[in-house]
Amino acid sequence: MSVSADSEPVSCTVKPPVFLQLGDAKTDTVKSGVCIVDVTLPFGKSVNIEEISFKNFYTAYVTVRLLRKVPGQEAAAKWTTALRDLALMENPHTEGGSQDYSSIHRAQMQVVPDHVMSVRFILRQPSSAWMNFNLQEIKIFQKEVSDLLSDLTLVDFRPDLEGLPDPSTVSSSIQQMWALTEVMQTNQTTASIGRFDVDGCYDVNLLSVP
Amino acid sequence: IMNESTELSLTIAQIVQRLKGSHLHSQIERQAKECLHQPEIKLGSLKEDVRNFLKTSGGGCWQPPCHPAAPPEHLKEPLAYMRKAQASWEKRVLKSLNSMSTELGVPLARMRPAVEQKELTNKWNEMGTDEPDLSRFRPVYAPKDFLEVTIPFLRNPNHDSSEEVNVRSHWGLIQVPLNVRDIPKLRQAFSELNLNTGQLGIEDHAHIHPDLFENEYVQIGKKVVEEQDSAAAQQYSRQGCPTGLRADLWALILNSTNQPQDVMYYEQLKAGVIHHDLLVDNLIYKDVKLTASNDDYYFVFEDYLYQVLLCFSRDTAVLEHFKYNSATPPKSYIEGKMGVEECAVVYPPNVAPLCYLYNEPSKLYSVFREMYIRYFFRLHSISSSPSGIVSLCLQFERLLQTHLPQLFYHLRQIEAQPLRIAFKWMVRAFSGYLSTDQLLLLWDRILGYDSLETVAVLAAAVFAFRAENLMEVTSLASAEAVLADLSTLKVMPLIQIFLFATAI
Numbered sequence: 001m002s003v004s005a006d007s008e009p010v011s012c013t014v015k016p017p018v019f020l021q022l023g024d025a026k027t028d029t030v031k032s033g034v035c036i037v038d039v040t041l042p043f044g045k046s047v048n049i050e051e052i053s054f055k056n057f058y059t060a061y062v063t064v065r066l067l068r069k070v071p072g073q074e075a076a077a078k079w080t081t082a083l084r085d086l087a088l089m090e091n092p093h094t095e096g097g098s099q100d101y102s103s104i105h106r107a108q109m110q111v112v113p114d115h116v117m118s119v120r121f122i123l124r125q126p127s128s129a130w131m132n133f134n135l136q137e138i139k140i141f142q143k144e145v146s147d148l149l150s151d152l153t154l155v156d157f158r159p160d161l162e163g164l165p166d167p168s169t170v171s172s173s174i175q176q177m178w179a180l181t182e183v184m185q186t187n188q189t190t191a192s193i194g195r196f197d198v199d200g201c202y203d204v205n206l207l208s209v210p
Numbered sequence: 211i212m213n214e215s216t217e218l219s220l221t222i223a224q225i226v227q228r229l230k231g232s233h234l235h236s237q238i239e240r241q242a243k244e245c246l247h248q249p250e251i252k253l254g255s256l257k258e259d260v261r262n263f264l265k266t267s268g269g270g271c272w273q274p275p276c277h278p279a280a281p282p283e284h285l286k287e288p289l290a291y292m293r294k295a296q297a298s299w300e301k302r303v304l305k306s307l308n309s310m311s312t313e314l315g316v317p318l319a320r321m322r323p324a325v326e327q328k329e330l331t332n333k334w335n336e337m338g339t340d341e342p343d344l345s346r347f348r349p350v351y352a353p354k355d356f357l358e359v360t361i362p363f364l365r366n367p368n369h370d371s372s373e374e375v376n377v378r379s380h381w382g383l384i385q386v387p388l389n390v391r392d393i394p395k396l397r398q399a400f401s402e403l404n405l406n407t408g409q410l411g412i413e414d415h416a417h418i419h420p421d422l423f424e425n426e427y428v429q430i431g432k433k434v435v436e437e438q439d440s441a442a443a444q445q446y447s448r449q450g451c452p453t454g455l456r457a458d459l460w461a462l463i464l465n466s467t468n469q470p471q472d473v474m475y476y477e478q479l480k481a482g483v484i485h486h487d488l489l490v491d492n493l494i495y496k497d498v499k500l501t502a503s504n505d506d507y508y509f510v511f512e513d514y515l516y517q518v519l520l521c522f523s524r525d526t527a528v529l530e531h532f533k534y535n536s537a538t539p540p541k542s543y544i545e546g547k548m549g550v551e552e553c554a555v556v557y558p559p560n561v562a563p564l565c566y567l568y569n570e571p572s573k574l575y576s577v578f579r580e581m582y583i584r585y586f587f588r589l590h591s592i593s594s595s596p597s598g599i600v601s602l603c604l605q606f607e608r609l610l611q612t613h614l615p616q617l618f619y620h621l622r623q624i625e626a627q628p629l630r631i632a633f634k635w636m637v638r639a640f641s642g643y644l645s646t647d648q649l650l651l652l653w654d655r656i657l658g659y660d661s662l663e664t665v666a667v668l669a670a671a672v673f674a675f676r677a678e679n680l681m682e683v684t685s686l687a688s689a690e691a692v693l694a695d696l697s698t699l700k701v702m703p704l705i706q707i708f709l710f711a712t713a714i
Binding site (some may be wrong): 003053055057058091093094095096098100101102103128129131132137139142186 | 277279280284288289290366368369372384387388389595
């Protein structure tokens, strides 16, 4: 399932893009068509990535590299390529896909994206037609954390039930009512009634752009 | 890019959402209940079976839904600068409407008094006989305004145009880097139009005797109509629809079945027209009077046109298409509740040809509405869609520049930019320019290929056909004169030769 619709992204720092420069930075204005964007997680934190989503801005291809640590050995973090030259535009010279939203999923990556400390995007734009290219709204989503929660022990809690009705009968009748409301909700029609006048007061004198 | 299962479940959710509450939904449900009692259907493997069936039968052609993070405006139009251009165009039209309303003291909408309602009911079928004084109303915009005010200013702010003169430079008016198909790609996409496939609308076939092809082709068409298969009808329409079957085939492709509830819906809209008076009604009257009533082919349908267009302006189902149209409907707030109207001016000539096909107003109406919300809205809103007017203009210019560079250069030198002439044809999908039989043959292909690109190809083909005469002209006016009368052209040979016999 896609996670970006309902879960929160991991808080991380997206560093400003660094363009690969050919020759002297001041005099040489030839565009190399390569740009690096680094995304770092707060110091000492690592994530198991489920999905990375972003909005493209005229990037033709993206390569994703991950800095992963080996559990237990803090020092031995290593860079690996998780995805090479994923095409984001149909044709680098034309608009198709130039401003589209997209996601890279765990399953698309060539290495298991666990214990990741930093993500590096290598962006390429071979066409000289564009002044600038970048990725915007980069968001990293974590794999579900259910295995962490399972460690918590549940505290047994018994409140005083004196004088209250039998909980099982109450719950079954509530369940029935709940089921009824569910049925009502799922059967709601989405067909519009097809009218838009409001009892007689249909004198319109001004239109506005929403 | 999402993984496959996510995409599938999102797609299913979208389809279910759209089906809910529709007549089709209850039909499917009833059918499914009956199917369950058949012995060859096993409940245990039902889910897998359906999935496999959809895979093998090509159910995967449904376009992938939009990315979940994309905001609604992105679905309307992904390019920010296109959205901006469309919004400022809308503002212009709206301002013009609002100021007309205040200047003339005519409200945008009002309830008709009872006497007037009765009067209108009586003359519903002869609205054309009415000659209201419309000289005070001026058309909100003409195709020419659209071309001159918006399109030349459409620029991608991120596009590097510093190196104006090079191989890539484009001689035309459209300077937007959209991806449009060139001839090799068009040949692939429109493969059924090739020189060896039989076509309705082309009399001489190299291999098969024309009568033989046509007889057999009509037989197949009858079968398609009998089967009520929408996909087959669309495929069939690529080679043209026989005159006698066109009405049924188009209705099938567009899924407008004219069920009792459609008739009722139409009657409801009719009541809407009778109860309320809109300012845009006057504009519709004026448009029809200026165009169709003076047209040799269409003047007989004047009354039909009023009926359909007035209903269309009150149809809230049309608002649905604004979800995927780069345009946004204007709103007005009345006592906290919302009233919405369609104010995009529809060109009446686009309805007129349909009058040849359907004699029942409700059927005519539902086919027109489908044609509009599938295709024609793209001709007057600014978007990056391959069927949008901007792409069509660019495609036309590219085809001309690539395959008739001398002609393009000559016309440009005498300040007769080809698009200035071809724009009005394309914005109306050639309606009002071609003879009716030819126009319907062209629209067969629009429906068959679910694309308006044939319109751009035909525009380029017309220039190619008249290239010799155009090379001699020395002004825009004389170039326009050469291309003034298209009513004798045969569209299918022109398109076929341009696509498949041009040297590449």
